[in-house]
Amino acid sequence: MDACAACRLLHFPLFAPKIPPAYPPLRRQRGRGGGAWIGAARCSPEANGAWGGIVEDDLAELLQILPRDLRDNLQNEPRKDQLLEVILDLGRRPEARFLGDSGGQYLRDSEISQKELEDAQRAVGEFGGDNRAGIEGTLHRISAIRSRKGMVVGLTCRVGRAVTGHVDMVRDLLNYKESILFLGRPGVGKTTVMREIARVLADEFQKRVVIVDTSNEIGGDGDIPHAAIGGARRMQVPEPSMQHRVMIEAVENHMPEVVIVDEIGTEAEAQACRSIAERGVMLIGTAHGERLANIIKNPTLSDLTERSVDMLLHGKKPLVEVRKRDNKFEVVIERWATYDGDGL
Incomplete structure (x- = not known):
């Protein structure tokens, strides 16, 4: 892979932790093939999601913007x-x-009124050009659905x-100093792991880390970044269409x-x-897609994973890593030299 392509591709489904963590060691298992890993890695979901971790969610702050009966519920x-x-x-029942x-x-039998939507908007503040807003000092995201006239008719x-x-x-x-692309459908936790990677690289690896935070999802809303990113610096983006400009500005100026x-x-x-x-x-970036085949079919993103894509198109089988946790929550890495076209 050349210097301009991301060398690590991770398909990374994540689940909310249920028990406190240690930082367990990696335990490698050799699968079919072996040899140095040069292809893509797939991190598989854990049984019942019980892999360990510590969660800070500031849930009370989010509940404050909801109607009182929903908050109590x-x-x-x-x-x-x-x-x-x-x-x-x-005009629909609120849903969790x-x-x-x-x-x-459903959280109640009666529908959401226009006044309740307006009250929630006032509690959140101004929406950006991407129809997203946040709650200052938290990582919560409020997204608006608008009518053709621009009126907010729904909130996520x-x-x-x-x-x-x-x-x-x-x-x-992270020790390889190579670029990493996380691939997965919306909601699987790509942004969550990016946030912790930023903290670890800045605080533990002592790297100069800059986050280009288009919708303030990584560093949270407000001018002071959330403590979850540690010592990483955060550049906000005025409009989503300017993300690429701020990416270049980050490198040239800082x-x-x-x-x-x-969300590349x-x-x-690209x-x-x-x-x-x-x-x-x-x-280190993220992109939407279920598997490597989605990237191959996307001309905008396919050259960000150039080596793996080229090997597949030439009928070769890149090495793949499946990462999961055993019943002791240790990370187990299995290496495979086969690829069936649907598994990544």
Whole structure:
């Protein structure tokens, strides 16, 4: 892989922790093939999600923007630690969604009124050009749905969590100083692990880390970044369309050793990634997709994973790592030299 391409591709489903962590050692198992790992890694989900970790969710701050009866309902909800988001749609019953559940749970029988939506908007503040807002000092994300006339007719109130314990799944990869691309569908935890990686690289590895935080999801809302990113610096982005410009500005003005950026999706952002990597800066980013095949079919992103894509297109089988935890919550790495086209 050349210098402008991300060398590590991680498909990384994550789940909310249920027990306190240690930082368990990596235990490697050799699968079919062996040899040095040069391809992609897939981090598999854990049984029942019980892999360990410490969670800070500031849930009370999010509940404050909700109507009082919904707030009281959720305060007494036994699964509130697994709350993923609250949906407020005009003329529909409010709904709570939980980690690991495919459906939702109605919070009351009556529908959301226009006044309740307006009250929630006032509690949150101004929405940006991406129709996202936050709650200052927290990691929560509030996203708006608007009518054709621009009126807010729905809110998605997503719980933001700072999690300690995710990074040990990939901690060894941080020593290689190579760029990493996390691949996964929305909501699996890509941003959560990026946040902890930023802290570890800045505080433990003593790297100069700059986060390009387009929607303030990594560093939280407000001018002072959330403590979860440690000593990493954060550059906010005025409009989503300017993300690629701020990425280049970060490198040109602030001399980072590591640049972290969420949701790479446009051609301009992919070009900015290549430019950053060509300057010798480690880039850690995320992109949406279920598996490597999604990247192959996406001309905008395919060259960010150049080596693995080229090997597959030429009928070769890159080495793949499957990372999971055993019943003692130690990270187990299995290496495979086969690829069936659907497993990554």
